[in-house]
Amino acid sequence: MKRTRSPRSRSRTRQPFNWRSLTGWLFKIGLVCLVVLAGFSIYLDAIVQEKFSGKRWTIPAKVYARPLELFSGLKLGKDDFLTELDALGYRREKTVEGPGSVSVAGSSVELNTRGFQFYEGEEPARSIKVRFSGDYVSGLSSSDGSSLAVARLEPLLIGGIYPAHNEDRILVKLDQTPKSLIDGLVAVEDRDFWTHHGVSLRSIGRAVWVNMSSGQLRQGGSTLTQQLVKNFYLTSERSLTRKATEAMMAVLLELHYDKKEILEAYLNEVFLGQDGTRAIHGFGLASQYFFGQPLSELKLHQVALLVGMVKGPSYYNPRRYPDRALERRNLVIDLMAEQGVATAQEAAIAKQRPLGLTKSGSLTNSSFPGFLDLVKRQLRQDYREEDLTEEGLRIFTSFDPILQTKAESAMAETMKRLDGRKGVENIESAMVVTNPETGEVQALLGGRDPRFAGYNRALDAVRQIGSLIKPAVYLTALERPSQYTLTTLIKDEPFSVKTGDGQVWRPQNYERQAHGTIFLYQGLAHSYNLSTARLGLDIGVPEVLKTVERLGVSRSMQPYPSTLLGAGALTPMEVATMYQTLANGGFNTPLRSIRSVLAADGEPLKRYPFQIQQRFDPGAIYLVQYAMQRVMREGTGRSVYTQLSPALNLAGKTGTTNDSRDSWFAGFSQDLLAVVWMGRDDNGKTPLTGATGALQVWTGFMKRAKPQSLDLPTPDNIVQAWVNPATGQGTDPSCPGAVQMPYIRGSEPAPGPACGGQSPSDSVMDWVRGWLN
Numbered sequence: 001m002k003r004t005r006s007p008r009s010r011s012r013t014r015q016p017f018n019w020r021s022l023t024g025w026l027f028k029i030g031l032v033c034l035v036v037l038a039g040f041s042i043y044l045d046a047i048v049q050e051k052f053s054g055k056r057w058t059i060p061a062k063v064y065a066r067p068l069e070l071f072s073g074l075k076l077g078k079d080d081f082l083t084e085l086d087a088l089g090y091r092r093e094k095t096v097e098g099p100g101s102v103s104v105a106g107s108s109v110e111l112n113t114r115g116f117q118f119y120e121g122e123e124p125a126r127s128i129k130v131r132f133s134g135d136y137v138s139g140l141s142s143s144d145g146s147s148l149a150v151a152r153l154e155p156l157l158i159g160g161i162y163p164a165h166n167e168d169r170i171l172v173k174l175d176q177t178p179k180s181l182i183d184g185l186v187a188v189e190d191r192d193f194w195t196h197h198g199v200s201l202r203s204i205g206r207a208v209w210v211n212m213s214s215g216q217l218r219q220g221g222s223t224l225t226q227q228l229v230k231n232f233y234l235t236s237e238r239s240l241t242r243k244a245t246e247a248m249m250a251v252l253l254e255l256h257y258d259k260k261e262i263l264e265a266y267l268n269e270v271f272l273g274q275d276g277t278r279a280i281h282g283f284g285l286a287s288q289y290f291f292g293q294p295l296s297e298l299k300l301h302q303v304a305l306l307v308g309m310v311k312g313p314s315y316y317n318p319r320r321y322p323d324r325a326l327e328r329r330n331l332v333i334d335l336m337a338e339q340g341v342a343t344a345q346e347a348a349i350a351k352q353r354p355l356g357l358t359k360s361g362s363l364t365n366s367s368f369p370g371f372l373d374l375v376k377r378q379l380r381q382d383y384r385e386e387d388l389t390e391e392g393l394r395i396f397t398s399f400d401p402i403l404q405t406k407a408e409s410a411m412a413e414t415m416k417r418l419d420g421r422k423g424v425e426n427i428e429s430a431m432v433v434t435n436p437e438t439g440e441v442q443a444l445l446g447g448r449d450p451r452f453a454g455y456n457r458a459l460d461a462v463r464q465i466g467s468l469i470k471p472a473v474y475l476t477a478l479e480r481p482s483q484y485t486l487t488t489l490i491k492d493e494p495f496s497v498k499t500g501d502g503q504v505w506r507p508q509n510y511e512r513q514a515h516g517t518i519f520l521y522q523g524l525a526h527s528y529n530l531s532t533a534r535l536g537l538d539i540g541v542p543e544v545l546k547t548v549e550r551l552g553v554s555r556s557m558q559p560y561p562s563t564l565l566g567a568g569a570l571t572p573m574e575v576a577t578m579y580q581t582l583a584n585g586g587f588n589t590p591l592r593s594i595r596s597v598l599a600a601d602g603e604p605l606k607r608y609p610f611q612i613q614q615r616f617d618p619g620a621i622y623l624v625q626y627a628m629q630r631v632m633r634e635g636t637g638r639s640v641y642t643q644l645s646p647a648l649n650l651a652g653k654t655g656t657t658n659d660s661r662d663s664w665f666a667g668f669s670q671d672l673l674a675v676v677w678m679g680r681d682d683n684g685k686t687p688l689t690g691a692t693g694a695l696q697v698w699t700g701f702m703k704r705a706k707p708q709s710l711d712l713p714t715p716d717n718i719v720q721a722w723v724n725p726a727t728g729q730g731t732d733p734s735c736p737g738a739v740q741m742p743y744i745r746g747s748e749p750a751p752g753p754a755c756g757g758q759s760p761s762d763s764v765m766d767w768v769r770g771w772l773n
Contacts, residue, residue, distance in 0.1 A: 056268075057171075058389065059171065059390065059392030059600060060162040060389055061160060061379075061388045061392065062393070063158055063161070063375055064155035064394065065158050065397060065400065066397065066398050066399060066400055067152050067153055068152070068155075069151075069153075070128070070152070072137055073136060073137065074137040075671070075706070075708065077706075080402050081130065083402065084156070085111065085153075088154065088156055089292030089293040089297075090102040096110050099125045099297065100114055107138075108131045109130045110129045113125050113151065113153055113154070117602050119595075119597075119598060119607065128140065129141045129142075135706050156401050158401070159367045159368060159369075159372045162278060163389040165279075166279055168281065169268055169280075169281040169282040169284065169285050170284035171282070171392075172264075172282065174263060174267070176295065176296050177267060178295070178296065178303055180300055180336070180341060181267075181295070181298070181306070184307045184341050184342075185224070185307050187336055187339035188308075188332055188335050188336070189224055190222075191339070193225075197255075198223065198250035198252075199225075199251060224262070224266050225253055225262055228250075228253070228262060228266045228270075229246050229249045230246050231269050232269050267283050268281070268284065269281060270310055272286040272309055272313050273290075273309070274313075275289060283295055286306055286309075290302075290305070300336075300342055301333070301351070302356060304332040304333045305329040322355060325355065326355060333347045333350050368399065368444075368450070369451065370458055371397075371399050371443070373446065373459065374573075375395060379597075383597075391599070392600030394597070394598040396597070398438075398440035398441055399441075399442065403442050403443040403672075403705060404442075404443040406701055407431055408450045409700070410697050411445055412448075414693075417696075418688075418693075423687040427448075427678055427679065429445065429447065429679075429694075429697065430457035430572045431445040431572070431674065431676045431697065432444055432575075432674070432675045434576055434591060435673070436584050436670070436671065436673045437589075439589030439592055439610055440593070441591055441592065441593045442672075444458050455681075457572065458571070458572045459571060461571055461572065461681075462570065463571075463683075464657040464662055465657075465662070466655035466690065467527045467566055468566060468575055468653055469563070469564070469565070470524055470527065470532050470565075471582060471624050471628060471653055472544055472548045473535060474521075475547055475624045476543050476544050476546075476547045479617060480539070481744040481746065484520060485623075485744070486519065486520055486627060486743070487519050487521070487728030487741055489518070489519065489520075490517070490518060490523060491516070492509070492516060492523065492528045493516065493534075494506070494508075497537065499560065499561065507562075507565060509528055510527070515528060521627040524624075524627040524631065524635075524653075525630035525631050525635035527631075527653075529565050533564050536564035537564070541564060544564060545557055545559055545563070548578065550581075550588075550615045551577075551581045551588070552577040552590065553574055553577060555570060555574060572676075573591065575664070575666055575677075576675045577591050579668065579673060581616070582621065582624060582628070583625075583673050585621055585622075585715075586616030588615045590610075595607070617715075618717070618718075622714070623743075625651050625710075628651035628652060628653060628667075629650065631653055632667070636653075637652050637667065639695065640652075643699050648669070649711070650667055650669055650707075650709075650710060652695075656690045656691075661683055661684065663677070663692070664676070664690050668710070669702065670708035671708045672702070672707045674701055676695075676697045676701075717744055717745045718742050719743055720742055721741060721751070722738045722752075723739060723740075724738065724752070725738075725739050728741075729749055735754075736755070
C-alpha cells in the first residue's frame with residue numbers, strides 16, 4: 001500500500017535560501033561600516049591637519065655662551081682658542097675647506113667660521129686667519145690677506161630649559177640638510193617615498209623578500225610617512241588596530257601635504273637617542289649630540305651612522321655599543337652605494353673611517369647646571385614658564401666656557417690636594433667669576449661637582465662672611481677724610497662691650513695677640529679684629545651696614561657689634577655683588593647673566609644692558625683698594641705671589657668664621673673678580689682658614705686665567721704724599737725710607753723738611769704732637 005505524506009510532513013520541506021535578504025543585510029552592515037569608517041576618517045583627518053598645520057613641537061629655550069669676539073690685542077692664548085674651537089665642533093684639517101674647518105700652522109690659526117644669527121643681525125660665514133703672540137691675538141685678517149678689525153664666532157650652546165616631557169630638538173630646514181642624508185634615508189628606509197601615497201605594498205613585499213634572502217632584518221615595510229605618523233601622533237603600541245590607524249593617517253597626511261614638507265617634519269621628529277632625561281629628537285640635535293657639528297657639515301660616514309640609528313636608537317647607540325653601531329653604519333653605507341647615493345670608492349673610504357664621536361663628558365656634551373640655574377632665575381622675572389619651555393627662545397648670556405673650565409680645574413686641583421687631610425671629607429665649595437666693569441657673570445660653580453644639578457651653593461648657601469665685611473668698615477671710615485686716612489693711628493688692643501641683652505662681647509684677633517698702635521690700613525691688610533671692631537664701633541655699626549647696603553647687598557643684617565667681624569651671612573653671589581662695587585671704583589653694577597633674547601624665528605625680544613650707578617666717592621674707594629692690595633702684598637693674601645708674578649697687582653680679602661666653619665676669599669684684578677667659599681653644608685668645623693682653603697682655589701684660577709694687572713686710575717681728589725713709614729708723618733722724598741701714600745686732597749700730612757734740616761728730637765716731638773692731635 002502506497003504511503004502518502006501528511007500535510008504536516010509536507011510543511012517541513014526545505015525552503016529555497018533567500019539570497020536577496022542576505023545581500024540586503026550585508027549591504028546595510030557594509031553601509032554602516034562605511035559610515036563609521038568615513039566618520040573615523042574625518043576624525044583622523046581633523047587630527048592630522050590640526051597638529052601638522054599648527055605648532056608642531058614645543059621647543060625648549062636654548063641657552064648660549066658669549067660669542068668669542070676676535071680682534072688684535074685681545075687677551076687670548078692659542079691653546080685656549082683651539083679649546084673653544086674644539087668645543088664648537090670645528091674640524092682640524094690640513095687645509096681649510098668649508099664652514100667649521102680649521103688649520104693650525106705655528107702661531108697662526110686659519111679657519112672658516114659658521115654663519116649665525118645674533119640679536120644685532122646675521123653674521124656671515126667667512127674665512128679668517130688669527131695670529132698669536134704669547135697670550136694675546138697679534139693679528140687678524142681675512143682669507144685675501146686684508147686686515148680685519150673684528151670677527152665673531154658663533155656661541156657655544158651650553159644648555160636648554162626643557163618642558164616636562166624633556167624632548168629636545170634643533171629644527172632644520174630641508175635645504176640645510178646634506179643631500180646624502182636625504183637620499184640615504186630614502187634608500188634605506190623607504191625607496192618608494194617619492195612615488196607612493198603614504199602606504200607602499202611594494203615596499204612591504206620587498207622588505208619581506210630582502211629579509212628572507214639575507215637571513216637578517218635589513219629593511220622594514222613601513223614608509224617614512226607611516227613612521228612619522230607613528231612618532232608624531234600615535235603610541236608605540238603593537239596591534240593591528242594601531243597599524244591600520246597608522247596607514248589611514250599616512251594616506252590622509254599625504255593628501256594634504258607635499259612630500260618635502262613631510263620629509264622635513266620626519267627629519268625633525270625622529271627619535272635618535274637619550275641623554276639622561278633628555279630625549280634627542282631629529283637629525284639636527286643628533287648631529288650636535290654625537291659629533292658636535294651642525295648637520296650641514298656631516299660627511300658620508302657620519303650621515304650613515306645617524307641613518308642606521310633610525311632602526312633602533314638604543315640598540316645601535318654608538319657610545320654604548322660601538323661595534324654594533326659600526327656594523328650597522330657599514331651596512332647602511334653598502335645600501336647607499338647599491339642605490340647610487342655614494343660611489344663604490346666613496347663607500348670604501350667611508351667604511352674605513354672611525355665613528356668619530358665626541359667624547360662623552362667633553363665641553364660639547366657637558367651642561368653647566370650652576371650657571372643655567374642663575375639664567376633661569378633671571379629669565380623668570382620677565383617670562384612665563386611655558387615661554388621658556390615651549391617657544392624655542394634663544395638666550396644669549398655672558399658665560400665664558402674658557403673661564404668656567406679654568407675655575408673647575410682650579411677647584412678640582414685644590415680639592416684633590418686637600419683630600420686625605422683630616423676634617424675635609426665633607427667640605428663643599430662654590431665660586432662666582434664676574435667682569436669687574438660690566439657686572440657680567442662669566443663662570444659659576446654651585447658645588448665641588450660642577451655637573452651636579454642640585455643645591456646651588458653659589459646662589460643659595462647663606463653663610464657667615466667673616467672678615468669679608470671689613471672693607472666696608474674701613475670704607476665707611478675713609479669716607480670721612482677729616483677724621484681718617486690710611487695712616488691714621490688706631491689701637492689694636494683688647495676691649496669689651498656690653499651688648500643690649502646684657503652679654504659682654506670680647507673680640508679677639510685670630511692669633512690671640514694684640515698689636516698695639518697701628519696704621520689704619522694695617523688693620524685691613526692684616527685682618528686684625530681688635531682694631532677693626534674698635535674702628536667700627538667708633539663710626540657706628542648702623543653706618544657700616546648702610547655702607548654694605550650701598551655696596552649692593554639687599555639682605556638685612558643685625559646691628560650687633562659682632563656684625564663688624566662678619567657675624568652676618570650672605571651667599572657667594574651677594575658677596576660678589578658687594579665686591580663688584582669695590583672693584584669698579586664705587587660704581588654699582590647689578591650682576592647679570594643674560595645679554596639678549598631672540599624668538600625662535602629670530603625676532604629680537606629683549607636686551608639686558610648693564611646698569612651703573614655711582615654709590616661712593618672714587619677717592620674713598622681708591623684708598624680701600626690700595627689697602628686691599630696691601631692685603632695681597634703683606635697681609636693674609638700674600639701666599640698668592642708664591643704662584644703668581646710679583647709684578648701682578650691684585651686686590652682681595654680673606655674671610656674665616658668661628659671654628660673655621662667658613663673659608664672665603666674675594667679678590668679682583670683689572671679684568672676678573674672671583675669669590676670662593678668653602679665649608680660644610682651642615683655648618684660643621686673645618687681645618688681651613690680663608691688663606692689655606694678658598695684662597696688656594698682663587699690662586700689656582702688666577703694662575704690659569706692669567707689676569708691683567710690692576711691698574712687703577714687715580715681719582716681727581718687723590719694726591720700722593722711722601723711719608724715716614726714708621727710714623728706716618730710727612731717727610732721729604734730724599735729722606736731714607738720715605739714712601740708715597742695716597743690721600744684724599746686736604747687730608748694729607750704736611751710735607752716734612754729735607755733730611756738733615758731737623759734734629760731727631762724735633763722730629764720725635766712733631767710725631768708726638770701729631771699723634772696727640
